[in-house]
Amino acid sequence: MTFRRPLIAANWKMNGNRELVQATATMLQSIDCPHEILICPPVIFLADFPKSTKYCLGAQNTSSEKAGPFTGEISADMIRAVGAEYVILGHSERRSLYGETDATVLQKAQQAIAAGVTPIICFGETLSERQQEKTMWVLAQHLDAVYAAHPDLLARSVIAYEPVWAIGTGLTATPEQAQQVHAFIRQHLARIDQQAAAQVRILYGGSVNAENWQTLFSQPDIDGALVGGASLKPAEFAAICQMAKE
Numbered sequence: 618m619t620f621r622r623p624l625i626a627a628n629w630k631m632n633g634n635r636e637l638v639q640a641t642a643t644m645l646q647s648i649d650c651p652h653e654i655l656i657c658p659p660v661i662f663l664a665d666f667p668k669s670t671k672y673c674l675g676a677q678n679t680s681s682e683k684a685g686p687f688t689g690e691i692s693a694d695m696i697r698a699v700g701a702e703y704v705i706l707g708h709s710e711r712r713s714l715y716g717e718t719d720a721t722v723l724q725k726a727q728q729a730i731a732a733g734v735t736p737i738i739c740f741g742e743t744l745s746e747r748q749q750e751k752t753m754w755v756l757a758q759h760l761d762a763v764y765a766a767h768p769d770l771l772a773r774s775v776i777a778y779e780p781v782w783a784i785g786t787g788l789t790a791t792p793e794q795a796q797q798v799h800a801f802i803r804q805h806l807a808r809i810d811q812q813a814a815a816q817v818r819i820l821y822g823g824s825v826n827a828e829n830w831q832t833l834f835s836q837p838d839i840d841g842a843l844v845g846g847a848s849l850k851p852a853e854f855a856a857i858c859q860m861a862k863e
């Protein structure tokens with residue numbers, strides 16, 4: 618069986634301050650955890666995190682352009698320069714609030730990889746798509762738009778399955794629902810590159826907390842979490858990080 622090192626990622630979204638940086642860094646410094654831990658604060662705080670072997674850092678977005686007259690944008694080279702090893706791309710909030718498409722996500726992912734930053738590419742179905750039993754179809758469309766068009770990306774990225782209806786709502790997919798989708802994603806990708814599909818880490822995101830994470834994490838195709846709200850509470854995030862893959 619392929620070993621995939623679990624990745625527990627914090628997405629602070631547009632939250633946090635220097636106090637939270639310190640509290641999070643101090644908390645994570647004090648724990649022992651075999652998984653990879655990633656913090657994605659607003660980019661302005663990246664440089665405030667002390668260097669540590671206990672965690673790594675990421676951004677929540679990057680530009681689809683390399684450099685130039687793009688007011689307000691931050692390039693992949695720039696986030697790399699302030700310590701980002703990962704970047705979250707295509708989060709449902711960016712898709713629904715800022716009009717990002719799979720084409721934009723693809724361009725950003727290519728910029729990220731060129732800069733030495735690993736993309737975490739997010740997909741998920743809305744509630745109405747789930748109710749209409751379109752979940753797998755929606756996921757297949759996204760996966761094909763990104764990975765079938767550019768198979769090389771698969772081995773160089775992380776995937777996050779985030780059902781839109783579970784984000785910030787307190788609703789989570791059941792472990793069985795999540796496993797079913799994660800297994801589908803892996804099988805679908807195996808048609809593009811079997812080895813890369815076996816190795817790619819697929820994170821679950823959507824109202825993950827210290828109470829529900831263990832049962833989700835015990836599913837065979839769930840390789841980690843993308844944690845929003847609960848990552849703003851250092852003790853709870855540390856508890857999530859310390860749970861073992863069973």
Ligand SMILES: O=C[C@H](O)COP(=O)(O)O
Nearest residue numbers: 628784785823824845846
């Ligand atoms: O990126 C994180 C997800 O949007 C999940 O957020 P949440 O844990 O607050 O539901």
